[in-house]
Amino acid sequence: xxxxxxxxxxxxxxxxxxxxxxxxxxxxxxxxxxxxxxxxxxxxxxxxxxxxxxxxxxxxxxxxxxxxxxxxxxxxxxxxxxxxxxxxxxxxxxxxxxxxxxxxxxxxxxxxxxxxxxxxxxxxxxxxxxxxxxxxxxxxxxxxxxxxxxxxxxxxxxxxxxxxxxxxxxxxxxxxxxxxxxxxxxxxxxxxxxxxxxxxxxxxxxxxxxxxxxxxxxxxxxxxxxxxxxxxxxxxxxxxxxxxxxxxxxxxxxxxxxxxxxxxxxxxxxxxxxxxxxxxxxxxxxxxxxxxxxxxxxxxxxxxxxxxxxxxxxxxxxxxxxxxxxxxxxxxxxxxxxxxxxxxxxxxxxxxxxxxxxxxxxxxxxxxxxxxxxxxxxxxxxxxxxxxxxxxxxxxxxxxxxxx
Numbered sequence: 001x002x003x004x005x006x007x008x009x010x011x012x013x014x015x016x017x018x019x020x021x022x023x024x025x026x027x028x029x030x031x032x033x034x035x036x037x038x039x040x041x042x043x044x045x046x047x048x049x050x051x052x053x054x055x056x057x058x059x060x061x062x063x064x065x066x067x068x069x070x071x072x073x074x075x076x077x078x079x080x081x082x083x084x085x086x087x088x089x090x091x092x093x094x095x096x097x098x099x100x101x102x103x104x105x106x107x108x109x110x111x112x113x114x115x116x117x118x119x120x121x122x123x124x125x126x127x128x129x130x131x132x133x134x135x136x137x138x139x140x141x142x143x144x145x146x147x148x149x150x151x152x153x154x155x156x157x158x159x160x161x162x163x164x165x166x167x168x169x170x171x172x173x174x175x176x177x178x179x180x181x182x183x184x185x186x187x188x189x190x191x192x193x194x195x196x197x198x199x200x201x202x203x204x205x206x207x208x209x210x211x212x213x214x215x216x217x218x219x220x221x222x223x224x225x226x227x228x229x230x231x232x233x234x235x236x237x238x239x240x241x242x243x244x245x246x247x248x249x250x251x252x253x254x255x256x257x258x259x260x261x262x263x264x265x266x267x268x269x270x271x272x273x274x275x276x277x278x279x280x281x282x283x284x285x286x287x288x289x290x291x292x293x294x295x296x297x298x299x300x301x302x303x304x305x306x307x308x309x310x311x312x313x314x315x316x317x318x319x320x321x322x323x324x325x326x327x328x329x330x331x332x333x334x335x336x337x338x339x340x341x342x343x344x345x346x347x348x349x350x351x352x353x354x355x356x357x358x359x360x361x362x363x364x365x366x367x368x369x370x371x372x373x374x375x376x377x378x379x380x381x382x383x384x385x386x387x388x389x390x391x392x393x394x395x396x397x398x399x400x401x402x403x404x
Contacts, residue, residue, distance in 0.1 A: 291336065
């Protein structure tokens with residue numbers, strides 16, 4: 001008698017395994033809380049591709065470049081890099097599937113193979129164009145995001161994720177056009193949806209966001225401590241700055257010597273304090289810095305550098321409130337400017353808003369607690385000193401008025 005397909009050769013029950021179509025919705029539309037995070041993922045993939053091109057001797061690091069272009073008429077976004085590209089024979093496995101990544105865990109900024117689908121929740125189609133050699137044609141992979149969302153509805157006809165992917169993904173090859181690089185990767189989000197402030201189609205919003213989260217350089221002219229910081233961070237896993245252009249204008253970090261705080265007054269960064277982060281065994285798992293300033297009040301939300309930011313591979317993890325719970329008062333978290341760069345011993349989660357649990361994470365949080373207490377002390381000390389100065393000035397004024 002034929003063996004039941006749900007049984008193994010040992011006779012143990014093996015239930016049939018299926019991947020429901022809802023998994024596609026979870027890792028696309030449900031992955032990010034902010035539409036701009038999809039752009040961050042594409043930029044992250046670009047810098048990884050450029051690192052690989054440099055490693056393979058395909059180009060020198062200083063020639064690496066990412067260009068982001070908007071087309072308001074067609075409501076499209078293009079992100080193109082001159083990195084290693086995807087070889088023609090690898091395109092079906094890499095770009096027509098989910099969760100397939102050639103990145104090595106613990107050696108690069110991403111590793112799950114799902115970030116490239118981040119744009120699916122925010123447009124009608126996502127198109128990938130690439131090649132890795134001038135001998136190859138251009139591979140063009142199109143994900144029909146609009147159809148994917150339709151098929152992922154509960155009343156959709158198809159219930160299996162693999163079948164849905166077959167229905168919505170297409171692959172064609174075409175000759176290279178004049179000016180297309182020997183190796184490159186381009187993402188095009190077509191038919192971008194309008195969300196609230198329409199940030200995805202805003203040059204200002206994109207530049208502001210990418211200046212905070214992407215691995216772009218400091219402006220050395222406007223932020224004198226930058227050289228000191230770069231020297232301290234040199235040697236950290238993935239710590240490099242890349243040339244990123246939005247509509248032809250290079251993006252720099254938002255850090256400046258003068259900081260606008262509540263009440264529209266300004267504070268000045270006089271210097272920076274450097275520190276190391278150690279693991280439980282004393283190994284180096286991170287390095288950081290915080291600004292020395294007057295600690296006058298909370299820095300305005302519009303100031304992109306506010307908060308102690310956590311970064312890995314020079315890409316931000318979370319936001320300015322990531323370490324807020326470690327301050328004596330949550331508001332003190334926004335009185336400061338600084339960063340903690342961690343190495344790949346810590347494993348970032350899929351949403352890139354935190355890390356997976358580990359002993360190294362516990363060590364980081366313990367030291368973040370000590371840092372938060374110290375920075376809170378600086379805020380309180382500065383506030384008390386200002387109060388004493390105001391009180392003394394008032395007393396002197398009263399004495400002078402009585403003497404008259």
